[in-house]
Amino acid sequence: METKSIMIVGVGGQGSLLASRIIGNVLLSQGYDVKVSEVHGMSQRGGSVVTYVKYGDKVYSPVIEKGEADAVISFELLEAARCLPYLKKGGKLITSTQQIDPMPVITGTAQYPENLVEKLKSAGADITAVDALSLAEQAGTSKASNVVLMGVLASKMDFPDEIWQNALEQCVPAKFLELNKKAFELGKNA
Amino acid sequence: MKKLMLGNEAFARGLYEAGCRIVSSYPGTPSTEITEEAAKYDEMYAEWAPNEKVAMETALGASIAGARSFCGMKHVGLNVAADPLYTAGYTGVNAGLVIAVADDQGMHSSQNEQDSRHHAIASKVPMIEPSDSGECRDFVKLAFEISEDFDTPVIVRMSTRVAHSQSIVDTEERQEHELKEYTKNPQKYVMMPAFAKGRHVFVEERMRKLTEYAETSPLNRVEISESAEFGVITNGAAYQYVKEALGDKASVLKLGMVNPMPVKLIQDFAGKYDRIIVVEELDGIIESHCHNIGVNNVEGKNIFGYIGEINQSVIADKLLGEKKESVSLDDNIPVRPPVMCAGCPHRGLFYCLKKLGVMVSGDIGCYTLGAAAPLNAIDTTICMGASISGLHGFNKARGAESEHKSVAVIGDSTFMHSGMTGLVNIAYNNSNSTVIILDNSITGMTGHQQNPTTGKNLKGDPAAAVNLEELCKAIGIKRVRVVDPYHLAETEKVIKEELSADEASVIISRRPCALLKYVKHNAPFAVDSDKCVGCKACMKLGCPAISIRDKKAVIDHTQCVGCGICKEQCKFGAIN
Numbered sequence: 001m002e003t004k005s006i007m008i009v010g011v012g013g014q015g016s017l018l019a020s021r022i023i024g025n026v027l028l029s030q031g032y033d034v035k036v037s038e039v040h041g042m043s044q045r046g047g048s049v050v051t052y053v054k055y056g057d058k059v060y061s062p063v064i065e066k067g068e069a070d071a072v073i074s075f076e077l078l079e080a081a082r083c084l085p086y087l088k089k090g091g092k093l094i095t096s097t098q099q100i101d102p103m104p105v106i107t108g109t110a111q112y113p114e115n116l117v118e119k120l121k122s123a124g125a126d127i128t129a130v131d132a133l134s135l136a137e138q139a140g141t142s143k144a145s146n147v148v149l150m151g152v153l154a155s156k157m158d159f160p161d162e163i164w165q166n167a168l169e170q171c172v173p174a175k176f177l178e179l180n181k182k183a184f185e186l187g188k189n190a
Numbered sequence: 191m192k193k194l195m196l197g198n199e200a201f202a203r204g205l206y207e208a209g210c211r212i213v214s215s216y217p218g219t220p221s222t223e224i225t226e227e228a229a230k231y232d233e234m235y236a237e238w239a240p241n242e243k244v245a246m247e248t249a250l251g252a253s254i255a256g257a258r259s260f261c262g263m264k265h266v267g268l269n270v271a272a273d274p275l276y277t278a279g280y281t282g283v284n285a286g287l288v289i290a291v292a293d294d295q296g297m298h299s300s301q302n303e304q305d306s307r308h309h310a311i312a313s314k315v316p317m318i319e320p321s322d323s324g325e326c327r328d329f330v331k332l333a334f335e336i337s338e339d340f341d342t343p344v345i346v347r348m349s350t351r352v353a354h355s356q357s358i359v360d361t362e363e364r365q366e367h368e369l370k371e372y373t374k375n376p377q378k379y380v381m382m383p384a385f386a387k388g389r390h391v392f393v394e395e396r397m398r399k400l401t402e403y404a405e406t407s408p409l410n411r412v413e414i415s416e417s418a419e420f421g422v423i424t425n426g427a428a429y430q431y432v433k434e435a436l437g438d439k440a441s442v443l444k445l446g447m448v449n450p451m452p453v454k455l456i457q458d459f460a461g462k463y464d465r466i467i468v469v470e471e472l473d474g475i476i477e478s479h480c481h482n483i484g485v486n487n488v489e490g491k492n493i494f495g496y497i498g499e500i501n502q503s504v505i506a507d508k509l510l511g512e513k514k515e516s517v518s519l520d521d522n523i524p525v526r527p528p529v530m531c532a533g534c535p536h537r538g539l540f541y542c543l544k545k546l547g548v549m550v551s552g553d554i555g556c557y558t559l560g561a562a563a564p565l566n567a568i569d570t571t572i573c574m575g576a577s578i579s580g581l582h583g584f585n586k587a588r589g590a591e592s593e594h595k596s597v598a599v600i601g602d603s604t605f606m607h608s609g610m611t612g613l614v615n616i617a618y619n620n621s622n623s624t625v626i627i628l629d630n631s632i633t634g635m636t637g638h639q640q641n642p643t644t645g646k647n648l649k650g651d652p653a654a655a656v657n658l659e660e661l662c663k664a665i666g667i668k669r670v671r672v673v674d675p676y677h678l679a680e681t682e683k684v685i686k687e688e689l690s691a692d693e694a695s696v697i698i699s700r701r702p703c704a705l706l707k708y709v710k711h712n713a714p715f716a717v718d719s720d721k722c723v724g725c726k727a728c729m730k731l732g733c734p735a736i737s738i739r740d741k742k743a744v745i746d747h748t749q750c751v752g753c754g755i756c757k758e759q760c761k762f763g764a765i766n
Contacts, residue, residue, distance in 0.1 A: 012528060024194050024356055034194055035322075036356040039298060040219055040637065045556060046734050047528035060434035062322075062355035062427075065503035067514030082523045085516040100746070101737040102526035106729060107564045108738075110524035123517050133748070142748040 001032075003056035005064045006153075009083045010075030011100050012049045015146035018171060019073070020051040022150050025167035026159055027055040037062035046103075048079060071156075073149050075132070076100050077116050084125060093125045094152050096132035096145055128152060135186040144183035147172075151187020195359045197352040200323035201262075201290060202227035203359065204330025209367035210234055210260050210288070212252035214245040216607065217636040218264030219299040220353040221292035225262050226639075229648050233364060238639055238648045241574070241607040242267035246274045246289065250343070253287040254379060256370035258334055262290035265306045266573065270608070275343070276313045280389040281379050282341035282396075285370045286334035289315075292348040295427075295471045296499040299350075299635070301554065301571065303497070305472035310345050310449040314393050316400050317345040317449040318409055321429040323357040329446065332409065340396055340403070347448065349471070351427040351499065401450040409446030412459055415439070421463040423456065423476055423488070428469045428500050435505035440467075445476065453483045460485040467493065467509065471500050530559045532735040533704035533711070533751035535630055538675035539599070540567040541731055541755070542682040548689065549596040551584060553577035553604050556634040556703075560599070564732045568599070575600070575608030578625055582612065585621045593622040594689050600625070603633035603641040606656065610665065616694050617666030624688050624695050625667075627658060628675075631702040638706065662696040669695035676701055678758050704751050712752025717743045721764035728756040728765065 006023060008016045020036050027034045032055040039049055052064045066085045071092045074080035080095035087093055097117065104110035113119070117129045130152055136144040147168070154164045164184065172180045195203065201224045205213065213236035215225040229236040239245035242263040249261035263271060268291045278287070291309070294300040310317035316336060320329045326348075333344040377385050404410060415438040423443045424432045432442060443459045445451060460466045460480065468477040468490030480488040493508050494500055506512040530537050540560035543550055544567045552558060552568035553576065561568035570580060577598040585593045600609045605627050616623050633639040640646045645655035662670045669691055673681045681699065688695040702709050714735075724741040735749035736756060745756075745765070757765040 011526065013531070020356075028192070028194050028358070034356070034358060036194070037351060038196070038354045038356070040222075040354055045528040045559065045635075046526075046531060048526040059357070060430040061502045062351060062357070062430065063499075063501050065501055065514065067516035068503075078523065078526070081519050081521065082526075085518040087516070089515060100734070100749075102524050103529050103563060103732065103734065104524045104527075106732070106734065106737050108726075108729075109563070110522070113519070113521040113523065116519075116521075119519055119521065123519055125517075 001056050003054055003059050005069045006053040007064050007069045007072045007083060007086055008051040008053065009072065009079045010049055011079065012046045014049070014075040015143065016049050016051045016075065019146045019150055020053055021171045022167045023053050023153070025170055026163050027053070029163055029166065030159060033057060033059045035059045035062040048082065050083070071153070073153055075145055075149065078102065078112060081113065081116050081120060084120060084123060087125060090126065092156060093120060093127045094149060094156070095127065095129050096149060097129050098133045098145065130187065130190045132187065135190060136183050139183035139186055140179040144180055147180045147183040148187035148190070151184040152190055154184070155188045191361050192358050193361060194356045195323045196223060196354060196356050197320070197323045197326045197348060198223035198354070199227045200326040200359045201330055201346070201348070202231070203361055204327040205260050205288070206231045206234060207327070207362050207364050208331045208334045209258050209365050210334070211257040212249060212259040213237070213261070214239045214248035215262040216240070216242045216245050216267055217633055217639040218267045218292070219636050220294060220350045221262045221264045221267070221290055221348065222636045222639065223353070224290055225648070228260070236648055238641060240642055242271040243274060246271040246278070249287055249289070250274060250278050253283045253285050254372065256285050256372050258286045258367050260288050260290070264300065265291055265293045265304050266300065266302065267291070268306055268309050270574065272309060275309065275315065277381050278343050279313045279315045280381055280386055280393055283337055283343060284372065285367065286337035287343040288330060288333045288337060289343055289345045290348055291345055292350070292353050293472070294350050296350060301573065303472065305475065306347055307448055307473070307475050314397055315343050315345055315449070316340070316447065317347050318446055319347040319426045319448050320352060320446065321426050321444070322352065323355070323359050325446070326352065327359050329409070340400055342396060347426070349427050397450055401453065404447045404450055404452040405455050407447055410452055410455060411444045411446065413442045413444065415441050418463070420465040420467060421459055422467050422469055423459070423480070424469040425476065426471070428471055431500055431502045431505055432469050435502040436509065439510070448475070451476065451479050456480060457483060457485055460487060469494065469500060469505065472496060527562060528559060529562065529732065529734050530556065531704055532733055532749040533753040535675045535699070535701035535704065536560060536628055537731055537733065538678050538681060538755045539626065539628065539699045540565045542678060542685055543567045543597065545682065546685060549584070549592070551577045551581040551596065551598040553598070553600040553609070555601040555604055557599055557601060557628050564730055574604055575612055578609050578612030579615060581623050581625070582616050582619070582621045585623050590622070597624045597626050597685070597689070599628055601634065602627060602629040602631065602643045602658070605658070606642045610661065613662065613665050613667065613696070622692060622694055624697065626697045626699055629658060629698050629700040632706060634703050638703070658698055667694055667696050669693060670698070671695065672698045672700055674701055675699045676753055676755060678755055704753065712754070714747040714750035714752055715745050715754070715757060715765050716747070717745055718764045718766060721762050723762055727759050727761065731756055731759065
């Protein structure tokens with residue numbers, strides 16, 4: 001199988017590392033060669049954070065470049081817009097509608113662009129926009145937005161539900177498992 | 191068993207399987223997780239040392255004592271540890287000694303982009319370089335063999351991509367290596383001139399033997415493609431990009447051993463093709479080596495340059511003229527630089543420093559973000575510890591006027607690393623400097639590592655804690671004050687008092703990192719929009735939880751931890 005590429009983007013602290021671990025776990029259990037590339041350190045402090053997941057028969061490069069992603073999953077709307085160029089023609093864009101102002105917007109030197117979902121649509125993106133933050137809060141904590149979006153992704157991939165459930169069990173600490181399973185379900189049905 | 195592992199995790203697995211017994215490191219992105227993961231194996235003793243020099247000397251001492259040993263650091267850490275490295279090259283080892291150095295191509299989390307291969311060449315110590323997690327585990331095990339077979343430390347060079355990418359690793363059981371016998375041997379371990387002269391002869395002979403080893407080592411690999419039109423020589427992460435971009439369009443010589451490099455192997459490979467391209471990140475070290483051994487049909491740096499990471503797109507573009515299609519929005523997408531977290535104790539302190547308009551000599555850590563807008567509070571950031579010693583020099587150059595208008599800022603871990611020697615210089619050579627230690631009770635930027643001030647060791651067990659107040663006094667600083675940076679007025683008052691004092695002083699700005707699990711957060715604050723007049727005084731703090739909507743401030747309840755410094759700023763009582 002040709003290598004497939006999934007990009008997970010968001011703001012440092014939103015939990016992209018957990019999301020990439022869950023996907024990596026699912027793909028590994030399906031017998032694929034898998035590579036996941038993460039960003040640690042300074043960028044994690046509230047900056048743009050990008051994680052790459054690639055799978056197939058044999059994966060070489062761990063990074064995804066412009067025009068290569070089969071799917072982009074974004075935890076924040078501006079980051080979805082930033083990463084649009086990475087999406088392959090016909091690729092899927094899954095984004096939370098949550099907006100977090102970056103510092104140039106907070107300090108007033110830049111504007112947060114308006115109507116991004118519509119603009120992304122008219123740019124030709126196959127977009128699924130979900131209010132992941134509200135769903136996560138419904139599940140019990142705003143921190144579970146990442147797992148809500150994993151649920152949305154699961155609904156668009158052909159892997160059996162039990163594989164995702166196993167991955168959740170392996171990647172999420174036991175005391176938060178029920179809450180995260182609920183968040184996952186809410187995302188899957190969104 | 192097959193597992194998905196970070197390069198750093200696989201590195202630690204390699205240490206475990208190779209029977210490594212002693213691990214001493216200093217954290218630094220992207221090397222930190224090697225040691226954190228190593229600490230999870232009870233069979234290995236693992237510690238955070240106060241700096242990389244101490245870590246390397248500890249590991250060398252353990253190697254001389256007969257235990258397979260390891261120390262890990264980031265690229266700039268190897269500069270700190272260069273002193274023991276260059277002489278450990280002379281002494282060699284008793285049991286195997288492996289050193290990890292993680293370069294940060296692209297400067298994701300570093301102050302420079304130096305290429306550590308120069309240190310290996312200059313110290314005449316072998317260096318090997320894996321290109322994925324599986325190789326991390328394999329190469330580390332082989333590194334111990336090379337170390338013991340050739341009587342040398344071995345450096346394993348990592349990069350951000352290899353360290354922080356997960357790929358599949360096959361694990362094996364640990365092979366125990368009992369302590370080797372220790373025998374006193376001054377000719378080998380006492381490096382005074384008479385003995386060191388003998389060891390230098392040994393080092394040169396060892397390099398000759400290692401070059402011979404590189405010719406046939408499994409670390410170096412030729413992958414011939416029948417349909418290739420040209421040959422590529424590459425190393426590390428770049429190998430993966432080459433394979434993805436070029437597939438069978440090129441034959442590849444992958445160098446897993448980057449010091450010393452083979453001669454005949456490269457000459458033979460280069461002889462097969464008219465055109466040889468060297469794909470290596472940062473400096474042109476392989477390319478220069480090719481020219482040195484009379485292989486002149488090579489190019490590389492003229493195509494790829496010396497800056498940042500290479501990737502498959504760059505290679506496909508430059509070598510095949512292929513570009514991928516992509517779309518983007520017409521809108522200007524504002525950048526999202528890293529920021530101090532909501533509730534970060536550093537924020538209040540930098541707000542006061544900005545207000546006072548002082549020159550701030552900065553250092554390495556989360557607080558480097560005090561240089562960013564809107565606080566813009568930092569004047570200089572160079573390397574670990576340079577805030578304090580740099581301030582001393584600044585004040586010696588500019589005199590009394592400067593002494594009352596300048597401070598150094600340094601974190602607790604960085605102060606223990608190499609800040610305290612600068613403070614000794616201030617006390618000893620008498621500059622009236624003001625040093626602020628930002629004590630957030632953890633090593634923050636690298637992801638919460640314990641240090642000698644926190645009272646816990648790497649394993650989280652209770653440990654001796656350095657008392658910063660007493661330490662500064664013992665160094666000779668008489669004025670030592672402690673403030674809570676959540677209290678802006680008090681913090682500002684103390685800084686003013688210490689700036690105006692006619693002797694050196696230390697202010698300890700003490701408040702644990704807001705991200706620490708044990709730190710209890712207050713309920714989030716909210717803005718009363720009837721009271722908010724939109725004056726934006728709260729926005730001057732640069733808190734990521736506060737933004738303006740419809741000309742009024744709003745607080746993001748998912749980010750706010752209730753630190754209250756915005757409430758202290760609001761003259762209209764709108765934040766509660």
